Amino acid sequence: MRLPEGWVTAAALALLPAVALWAWAADEPFTITLATRAAILALAAVGLNVALGIGGLVSLGHAVFFGIGGYAMGILAFHAQTYAPLEIGPLTIAGTRSMPLIWLVATAASALVAWLIGLLSLRTSGIYFIMITLAFGQMAFYFAISWTAYGGEDGLSIYVRNGFPGLNTLVPIQFFALCCAVLLLAVALQWRLRASGFGLALDAARQAPARVEAAGLSPRRLKLAAFVLSGALTGLAGALFADLNRFVSPSMFSWQLSGELIVLIVLGGTGRLAGPVIGAALFVALEHWLGGLTEFWLVWLGAILLGIVLFARGGVVGLLTGRAGPHV
Amino acid sequence: MSEVLAADGLTKRFGALLASDGVSIDVRAGEIHAVIGPNGAGKSTLIAQISGALAPDAGTVRLNGADVTRWSVARRAKAGLARTFQVSALALEATAEENVMLGALGRDGGLRHRTARNAALRDAARAALDRVGLAARGTPASDLSHGQRRQLEVAVALAQRPRLFLMDEPMAGLGAEGTRRLTPLLDGLRAEAPILLVEHDMDAVFALADRITVLVAGRAIATGTPSAIRADADVRAAYLGDG
Numbered sequence: 132m133r134l135p136e137g138w139v140t141a142a143a144l145a146l147l148p149a150v151a152l153w154a155w156a157a158d159e160p161f162t163i164t165l166a167t168r169a170a171i172l173a174l175a176a177v178g179l180n181v182a183l184g185i186g187g188l189v190s191l192g193h194a195v196f197f198g199i200g201g202y203a204m205g206i207l208a209f210h211a212q213t214y215a216p217l218e219i220g221p222l223t224i225a226g227t228r229s230m231p232l233i234w235l236v237a238t239a240a241s242a243l244v245a246w247l248i249g250l251l252s253l254r255t256s257g258i259y260f261i262m263i264t265l266a267f268g269q270m271a272f273y274f275a276i277s278w279t280a281y282g283g284e285d286g287l288s289i290y291v292r293n294g295f296p297g298l299n300t301l302v303p304i305q306f307f308a309l310c311c312a313v314l315l316l317a318v319a320l321q322w323r324l325r326a327s328g329f330g331l332a333l334d335a336a337r338q339a340p341a342r343v344e345a346a347g348l349s350p351r352r353l354k355l356a357a358f359v360l361s362g363a364l365t366g367l368a369g370a371l372f373a374d375l376n377r378f379v380s381p382s383m384f385s386w387q388l389s390g391e392l393i394v395l396i397v398l399g400g401t402g403r404l405a406g407p408v409i410g411a412a413l414f415v416a417l418e419h420w421l422g423g424l425t426e427f428w429l430v431w432l433g434a435i436l437l438g439i440v441l442f443a444r445g446g447v448v449g450l451l452t453g454r455a456g457p458h459v
Numbered sequence: 460m461s462e463v464l465a466a467d468g469l470t471k472r473f474g475a476l477l478a479s480d481g482v483s484i485d486v487r488a489g490e491i492h493a494v495i496g497p498n499g500a501g502k503s504t505l506i507a508q509i510s511g512a513l514a515p516d517a518g519t520v521r522l523n524g525a526d527v528t529r530w531s532v533a534r535r536a537k538a539g540l541a542r543t544f545q546v547s548a549l550a551l552e553a554t555a556e557e558n559v560m561l562g563a564l565g566r567d568g569g570l571r572h573r574t575a576r577n578a579a580l581r582d583a584a585r586a587a588l589d590r591v592g593l594a595a596r597g598t599p600a601s602d603l604s605h606g607q608r609r610q611l612e613v614a615v616a617l618a619q620r621p622r623l624f625l626m627d628e629p630m631a632g633l634g635a636e637g638t639r640r641l642t643p644l645l646d647g648l649r650a651e652a653p654i655l656l657v658e659h660d661m662d663a664v665f666a667l668a669d670r671i672t673v674l675v676a677g678r679a680i681a682t683g684t685p686s687a688i689r690a691d692a693d694v695r696a697a698y699l700g701d702g
Contacts, residue, residue, distance in 0.1 A: 328560075328577065329570040335550040335561050342548040342558075345510070346619060347536035347565030457552055 133453040136403070143405035143448075144318065146412055147173075148311055155304045163303040164375070169415040170310040171371045176395040176407030177317045178364030183393065184402030185325060186357040187337030187459045191389050192248070192264030195271045196362040198384035199244055200237035200369025202275065205287040205379035207233050212290060230295045230309075233370055241366025242359050249358040253351050268386050275381035286380025293374055300374070310371050314408070317364055322404055324360075333357050337459070365392075394436060400448030402457035409447045461488050462521075463623045463653050469508050469518035471501075478504040479515065480677040486623060486653045491645070493656045493664045496674030497698055502657045503545070505674065506627050509655070510542050511535045523622055536565055539622030539652075543612040543629050551601040555593060555611050558600055559584040562618030587618040591644060606637040613644065617651070624654040630663055638663055665689070673698060 147166050154162035175197055182188040210217045210226025217224045227233060252263040276284050292300045300306045324330045336343045336350035343350045373379045382388070391414070399410025417435070421428035443449055445456040464486040471479040478501045486492045496502055507513035509520055511532040519528045527535050536542075541562070549558050560574055563583040574580060588596055591614040593607060600611060609629060616624055629645065630638045642663050648654060658664050664671065665685045672682040675697045681688060688694055 323573070326573045326575060327570065328564045328568075328572055328574055328580070331553070331557055331574050332561060332564055332570060335553060335558070338550040338552060339548045341544065342550065342615070343561065343565075344532045345536055345542050345544075345548070346562050346615065347533050348561075349531075349533045 132451050134451050136405075136448070136452045136454070139448055139451045140318075140403075140405040143408045143412075144315065147314075147408070151304060151307045151311070160303045163307050165415055165419055167303070167307045167310050167375055168372075169411045170307065170314045171368050171375060172392075172395060172415065173408045173411035174310070174314045174317050174371065175365045175368035176392050176399075176411055177314070177321055178361045178366075178368060179392045180361075180396050180402065180407050181321060181324065181364065182354075182358050182361035183396060183459060184406065184457060185330060185337065186333050186354050186361075187457075188253075188354060188358060188361075189261050189393070189459065190264040190358070190361075191261045191386065191393070192266070192268035193362070193365050193392050194384050194386060194388040195248065195264075195268050196241040196245060196365040197369035197372065197388060197392075198271055198275060198381070199241045200366035200371075201373040201379040201383040202281065202369075203237035203240055203366070204233045204293065204370040204373040205289060206281060207236060208289045208293055209281065209287055228291070228293045230293045230300070230370075230374070233293060233374075234367055237366045237370035238363040241369070242363040245359045245362025245366075246355070248362075249355045253354055253358065265386055265389070268384065268389055272381055272384040272386070275384050282380070284381060286378055286382075289373070289377045289379070292377055306375070310375075313367065313371065317367075318404060318408065320364075325404070329353070329356070334457070337457070394432075396446075398436065398439060398446055400446030400456055401459055403446070403448040406446055406448050406456075413447065462486065463488055463523060464509065464655060465521040466505075466509055467519050467521070469505065469515045469520070471504050471508060471513060471515050477677045479508065479518075481518070482674070482677070482679050483518075484655075484672050484679065484682070486655050488653055489649055490669040491649050491654045491656055491667050493658060493668035493671045494674060495658065495661070495664055495671060495698070499676075500674040501677040502674055503627070504677075506542075506625060506657055510540065510625055533565075536619065539619075540625060541616035541619040541621030541623070541652075542625040543616050543627060545627040545631055547605075547608045547612055549600040549608060549611060549615070552599060554597050554599055555588065555603065555607075555614075556581075556584050556596040558611060559587050559614045559618045562587070562615040563620075566619050583618050583620075587614040590614070590617055592640075605632055606640070609633060609637065609641065610644075613641075613648075617648070621652050623652055624648065624656075626654055626656045626658075628658055629656070630658055630660045642666055 147170050151163050151166040179193045182190055207227050211228045248267050252260055281287050298305045332348050333353045336353045340350040395410035395414050396406055398413055400406035421431050449456050462485045467483050469479045469482045508515045522538055560580050563580050569577050569580055591610045593610045638660055668685055671688045672679050673694050681691045681694050
């Protein structure tokens, strides 16, 4: 097929709201929850797509940021629900149930950690970069497991979903609308980024770093900036994911989750605007339908992934537009 | 005569191999200074030290009077050093125009702005493409012929509006026809900025160069006008094949 990419993107972005609205009209709250889950995973994948799809940074540690976002929400809401302020050295910070505040903390903390991880890991490339990011992911995972103040291995339950001004976030369709709006903003940001000089230079830094350097730009700084932005977006998704489940646990830091995010992008189309959204929708749909049919649904997911990698390198977006897309 | 580039006593050792043995070379405004030498003479090592990819063990590199010996590749590029690569280094998935815009981006910034709305960037890219005679603006670099990619390499460097071109075998793999087309282009470029030209194609070198430096086994054995080099007994013995 040779559909214009703009149409594919528009259709992909309309898909989740359409499903959610249908489920709302048909009074199927569980389907709304599935659509919300897809929107949040898509947001996390949009984050990874900036680093992986444009910058060519195959991070197998993006769960770090997802987990940091999750724990930012968990810790702030935990202190709000126990009325015990958070004490960091001489600082005393009250917990909060306000999503905007939690988002701010989640993105800032993820961005900071992404900067630190990026500074170290961007000295390497290829398989070494993958291994270093994986190592950071495992460090965070084991740290969370042993952090008994916040539930350790058992995780933390938050009893009431955090609030957003003007919305009742406990109503599924309202929480979906909020997550979907954040996703749309993130996709718009990714588009704007790719269309900018920064996007052009980052894309070139993936393909011909020596040329970028010879033009007077530092490939490593470009990639570091992309990695920080990427981490911040994935961290924001983590905060929303924790609010969806009202639960945080070390599994948000697991390397399986990092792998899943890569799978989403490859399914949808690496580096494509709609790739993460289509990938996440497909993943959640398969998880639900195939998972309902057989316990071994991951085998079928594996087969589909194999088919895409072997025969459709551009993922679903590549199939629809007839263009393979960036080569990572 | 003002020297745009002055490399002095560059020395680089790799284990037992002395790849650069006190090489001094300068490039003056308006000239093409060619570097020739047999394979393994240290031409690539010299280029790497001038571009900043390799730090010399000893010696200095000055660009427009400033000591840039410890500067990074990117910083030298910003100071006006534009290079082309022996093996084309281009973003193959990007269009020819996008590749050239990259050159202008490094010079002028504009990382935040949308490239499609950045008229200055676009104009600079188109002017550079027109100058090298490459009409296929919107074609991905991967679809360009080898000859077109060589032209594109020059266009990217040109868009940097450099003070000095550093060209590493721009004719590599072009064949007689391609070389004939690229020669007048390089000839005209010296009006924009002088060129340090490393090249294997002797016809092109002797047609273009104002001065030639001959490298043999890491040492500059002679520097002079093409006719002086042609007449130099050492060069003939060491390199041009007359024993």
